[in-house]
Each structure stands twice: as C-alpha cells, then as structure tokens.
Amino acid sequence: MSATHGKMRSIVVLSLLLFSLGYTIRAVADDTTDYAIVVRADQTIGTADAALIRLLYLKILNEWPSGLPAKPIGPPDPSPENKILLDQLLRMDGARLAQHWISLKQRTGQRRVRAVGSTAQALLLVKNRPGAFAIVPASVVEVDPDFTILFRFE
Amino acid sequence: MRTLGQYRSCAPLMVAVYLLLTAGAAGFARADAESVDDRPTVEQLAARIAALEAERELAALAFDDGMDKGPTVGVFDGIELDLGGFVTQTLTVAHGKKNTAVSPNQTLLELLIRATVTERVSVFAALGWLREADLDLKNPERPEFRPQANRTPQIIAWTNYRHSDAIQLRLGRFVTPHGIINIEHFPPTLLEINQPQFLRPFPGATLFPNFMSGAEIHGRLHTKIGTLSHSIFGGIYSGAPEEWIVGGRLASSATDLGLTFGLNASTGARDAGANDMTALANFATVPVASTRANDFSLVGADVLFDKGRFLFKNEVFYSFESKQSDRLGFYTQPAFRITDKWIAFYRFDYLDPGQGKEFGTSTEHVAGVNFLPHHLVRIRGSVFFKEDIDTNKKTTIGQLSLTVSF
Numbered sequence: 001m002s003a004t005h006g007k008m009r010s011i012v013v014l015s016l017l018l019f020s021l022g023y024t025i026r027a028v029a030d031d032t033t034d035y036a037i038v039v040r041a042d043q044t045i046g047t048a049d050a051a052l053i054r055l056l057y058l059k060i061l062n063e064w065p066s067g068l069p070a071k072p073i074g075p076p077d078p079s080p081e082n083k084i085l086l087d088q089l090l091r092m093d094g095a096r097l098a099q100h101w102i103s104l105k106q107r108t109g110q111r112r113v114r115a116v117g118s119t120a121q122a123l124l125l126v127k128n129r130p131g132a133f134a135i136v137p138a139s140v141v142e143v144d145p146d147f148t149i150l151f152r153f154e
Numbered sequence: 155m156r157t158l159g160q161y162r163s164c165a166p167l168m169v170a171v172y173l174l175l176t177a178g179a180a181g182f183a184r185a186d187a188e189s190v191d192d193r194p195t196v197e198q199l200a201a202r203i204a205a206l207e208a209e210r211e212l213a214a215l216a217f218d219d220g221m222d223k224g225p226t227v228g229v230f231d232g233i234e235l236d237l238g239g240f241v242t243q244t245l246t247v248a249h250g251k252k253n254t255a256v257s258p259n260q261t262l263l264e265l266l267i268r269a270t271v272t273e274r275v276s277v278f279a280a281l282g283w284l285r286e287a288d289l290d291l292k293n294p295e296r297p298e299f300r301p302q303a304n305r306t307p308q309i310i311a312w313t314n315y316r317h318s319d320a321i322q323l324r325l326g327r328f329v330t331p332h333g334i335i336n337i338e339h340f341p342p343t344l345l346e347i348n349q350p351q352f353l354r355p356f357p358g359a360t361l362f363p364n365f366m367s368g369a370e371i372h373g374r375l376h377t378k379i380g381t382l383s384h385s386i387f388g389g390i391y392s393g394a395p396e397e398w399i400v401g402g403r404l405a406s407s408a409t410d411l412g413l414t415f416g417l418n419a420s421t422g423a424r425d426a427g428a429n430d431m432t433a434l435a436n437f438a439t440v441p442v443a444s445t446r447a448n449d450f451s452l453v454g455a456d457v458l459f460d461k462g463r464f465l466f467k468n469e470v471f472y473s474f475e476s477k478q479s480d481r482l483g484f485y486t487q488p489a490f491r492i493t494d495k496w497i498a499f500y501r502f503d504y505l506d507p508g509q510g511k512e513f514g515t516s517t518e519h520v521a522g523v524n525f526l527p528h529h530l531v532r533i534r535g536s537v538f539f540k541e542d543i544d545t546n547k548k549t550t551i552g553q554l555s556l557t558v559s560f
Contacts, residue, residue, distance in 0.1 A: 051409060052376050060381065061319045061374055069273065095494035098529035099343065102559055105238055106340040107329075109268025109278040117207065124208035 035084045036138040036149040073125050073134035074115035081135045084153045234270040240559040242341045247552040248297035257299040259287040279311040288436035294547040320373040327367045331385040331403045332418040333456045333469045342559040346536045348437045351505035352483025355435030358442045361471045363391035380408040394425035412461025418454040440507045449476040465489040479508035497524040514544035530559045
C-alpha cells in the first residue's frame with residue numbers, strides 16, 4: 001500500500017515538474033520576439049549588411065550603396081528594440097552612444113538620430129521618407145508588402 | 155389693405171419663424187446625413203491619430219523637436235539650420251619651485267552652426283568667444299597667469315560638397331586631418347582640454363598646423379574588412395599665409411575589433427616669427443611661430459583602440475626640417491571607463507620641438523578623471539607633471555574644468 005502511495009506521489013511530483021518545465025519553456029518562447037531592420041519596399045538601396053547598417057545608423061556613412069541618402073529612425077527609448085539596437089547592432093551602451101552624437105555634432109554638425117514614440121510612428125516614417133530605416137518587431141512587417149526586411153535580430 | 159407699417163410690425167415674428175424653420179431644416183439635414191453611415195470607425199480614427207502623431211514626429215525630426223515650444227525660428231534659405239555649442243570653465247593651479255599661481259583662467263563659449271543648403275551642400279562653422287588668462291610657463295619654476303585676453307576666433311568655417319560618401323570636397327578653414335586628438339579637437343569630447351604638447355600652442359604649428367585654410371578632398375568607404383577613410387588637403391597655416399602645405403591621411407577602422415590605424419603625411423614651409431619668450435601662448439613651451447624660416451616634411455602614425463571599457467590613443471609624428479633640428483612628438487594615453495559616468499586616464503607625452511635649448515625637449519605625465527553626470531556635462535580633474543629635459547626645471551599643474559554642451 002505504501003509502495004503504491006510512493007509511486008503515486010512520485011508520478012504527481014514528476015508531472016508537476018514536467019508541467020512547470022513546459023510552462024517555463026512556453027513562457028520564454030512567448031517572450032522571444034524577433035526584431036528586424038526594415039526599409040520601404042519600393043526603393044533600391046543595394047546590398048546592406050549589419051556592419052553597413054551600423055555605420056549608417058551612427059552617421060559615419062550617410063548613403064546606401066545605391067547612392068540613396070540613408071535616414072535612420074531611432075526606436076522608442078526605452079524599448080526592447082532599443083536594447084537590441086544597442087546590444088546587437090551598435091554594440092555600445094546608451095552613454096557611449098550619447099558621446100558619439102556629441103562628437104559627431106562637434107566635428108561635422110550632424111544631428112543625432114531622434115527616437116520616435118512608437119512602432120507605428122517608426123513605420124510611417126519609413127514609409128514616408130525615402131532611404132529611411134528602423135528597427136521594429138518583425139511580426140509587424142513580415143506580411144506587409146510596403147516593407148522589406150533587411151535582416152533580423154533574435 | 156394693410157399698410158407697409160403693419161407688415162413691419164410683424165417682421166420680428168416672421169424672422170423668428172424663419173430661423174426656427176431654418177434650424178429645423180438643418181437639423182433634419184444633419185439627421186439625414188448621420189443616418190448615412192459614413193462616420194469613421196474607431197480603427198480609422200486610431201489610424202488617423204497614429205498618422206498625425208507620426209507626421210508630428212516627422213516635423214519634430216525635421217525641426218529638431220522645436221514644436222509646441224513657442225515661436226519657430228526659420229531659415230531664410232536652404233533646407234535646415236542647426237545651432238549648438240558649449241561652454242567650458244577652467245580652474246588652474248600651477249606650482250613651480252619659486253611660485254604658485256591659481257586662477258579660474260578660461261571661460262570659453264563656442265557656437266556651432268550648420269546649414270544644410272542642398273541635399274549635397276552643407277556649411278559648418280565654429281565660432282568662439284574666449285576669455286583667457288594664459289598660463290605663462292616661460293620660467294617653469296615661476297608659473298604665472300597673464301591678464302585676461304578677450305578673443306573671438308573663427309575656429310572653423312567650411313563648405314562641404316558631398317558627391318558621395320567616398321568623395322567629398324571641403325573648402326574653407328578646417329581642422330588639419332592628422333592624428334586622433336586634433337580631429338576630435340573640441341572640449342566636449344576631450345578627456346583633457348589642453349591636448350598633447352605637439353598640438354600646443356593653440357592654434358599653432360609646432361609639428362603641423364592645428365587648422366588649415368584651403369581645400370580638402372575626403373571620404374569614407376565601407377569594405378568587408380572595415381572602414382577606410384581618406385583625406386588629401388592643400389592650404390596655408392594662418393601664421394604663414396603664403397606658404398602652402400599639402401598632405402593627407404589614410405585610416406582603416408576594424409569596427410568589430412575597435413581598432414583604427416592611421417597614417418599621416420604633409421610637407422610645406424614654416425615662416426619665422428617672434429622667437430623670444432613673450433611669444434609663448436597658454437600652457438605652451440614652444441612659440442606660435444618657428445624661430446627660423448624652414449621647409450619641413452612630416453610623417454606620422456596613430457593607433458586607436460576603443461572597445462568595451464578601454465579607450466587607448468597613441469600618436470607619433472616626426473618632422474624632417476631643412477634648416478633646424480628635426481622635430482618629434484608622441485604620446486600614449488590609455489583610459490579606462492570605470493562606469494558609464496567615470497573615466498580614468500593617464501598620458502605620457504614627449505616633445506622635442508627642434509628649436510634649440512631655449513625651447514627645449516619636455517615631457518609630461520598627466521593623470522586624470524572625467525565625471526559625466528549627464529551626457530551633456532563633462533567635469534574633469536587633471537594633474538600635469540611637466541619637466542624641461544634640458545634644464546631639469548619642473549612645473550606641477552592641477553586643473554579642474556567643466557564643459558556643458560547644448
């Protein structure tokens with residue numbers, strides 16, 4: 001009798017553990033959103049890799065390989081996409097980025113990239129401004145024919 | 155028969171009836187209009203609001219967030235006009251064997267103006283209003299501050315034509331594209347505002363001029379191995395307006411590694427100037443002009459490592475002189491980002507100006523910290539241990555400085 005109870009207890013505990021593990025995995029999966037760099041679909045920009053996008057965002061370079069002037073749109077700050085931008089594309093923290101903009105202003109008079117208030121604003125600006133690009137959740141644009149995804153972050 | 159006067163007495167009543175009928179008709183018309191279901195849906199309204207917000211953001215981006223803050227300043231002509239600048243205040247203590255002097259000796263206001271004239275043409279200028287009591291080091295053991303001078307220099311002013319990122323033409327007065335710190339140039343980004351010895355006096359041409367008036371072809375290229383930047387220039391130094399200097403710079407940056415290598419070269423002539431000790435400018439041990447008219451050919455190299463917490467700058471320049479001893483200047487400056495607000499640095503700095511024992515070889519050990527309580531504010535504390543190698547005379551200088559950018 002006690003052996004049966006023991007087995008039952010083990011099964012219950014194991015089930016709870018498996019359930020918890022599955023729930024945790026699902027929660028983590030739910031929290032993982034892909035972000036992407038997007039541009040307007042109906043324009044020619046040429047081949048662009050992450051290194052080039054980084055230089056364009058920092059305004060070290062100012063045009064796409066096609067010659068079209070590049071116009072970076074800053075993500076909302078703070079936001080998950082801003083964190084992805086700093087960590088994975090620019091590879092610097094906010095303080096260093098701020099110092100970069102001051103340095104750029106001093107040397108060439110160029111403005112820093114301004115942050116928008118929402119993803120919707122970023123997309124509208126990308127849509128309205130030739131050469132503009134922004135980082136947005138990939139799910140928002142992947143079925144929208146108005147935008148082209150240059151590459152994704154995970 | 156009613157008279158006209160009798161009709162007149164009914165006029166107010168008729169007007170009232172007319173107004174009532176009109177209002178009623180309008181009300182029916184409105185009700186009819188509303189009955190046609192052309193009112194925007196919630197989704198449409200939300201989309202319209204989002205569009206308006208984005209357009210406002212677009213305008214804010216275009217006008218530098220000047221919306222809803224009072225009158226808008228416009229541009230007479232051109233596309234954009236940007237205005238910024240900074241204020242720097244210093245407090246300097248200089249100690250020699252025979253004297254100690256203390257003064258809040260520099261108050262610097264500089265304005266930065268950039269006008270985007272067309273998509274390809276821009277104008278940029280830095281104008282200064284400086285009150286400076288120069289630190290006089292003609293006798294290193296008896297440092298003193300001169301009376302405050304009020305200076306209003308045009309620091310830089312150039313027009314840039316961008317054919318592409320790789321090919322651009324700059325005309326006017328510009329920072330000489332040599333090395334690392336001379337290009338960074340402005341106090342808001344400098345760990346220490348006096349800059350290495352070979353860049354002093356300011357402006358001067360100890361090894362090469364800090365600024366040139368002339369033309370520069372410059373640009374950047376993105377390649378698979380990194381970014382290449384180039385610059386070829388020709389022009390004059392303000393102290394020798396008929397002596398042309400030509401030169402260039404080639405640099406390669408490997409972004410992922412945080413490394414930049416640069417090669418620099420220039421050649422030209424120096425005019426002779428006043429060669430007595432009174433010609434020494436602020437913080438300098440070399441006069442503004444050369445003691446003899448002289449042809450020179452300069453070569454230099456620089457290495458920058460900027461990654462994570464480390465910021466390491468190194469520059470060396472050697473100048474072959476036709477009628478004087480050759481000149482040599484170099485420094486190494488490691489810095490460590492303790493936090494995102496605190497940076498510590500050290501610099502070893504060597505200068506042989508090649509102009510005899512009167513303006514002899516000197517070294518500096520500089521240690522300091524920067525505190526950035528806000529990204530637009532930089533507070534610095536630095537200590538300089540200067541030594542004239544030929545005379546063995548020493549000066550210790552402490553300096554606090556504050557720079558606020560806008």
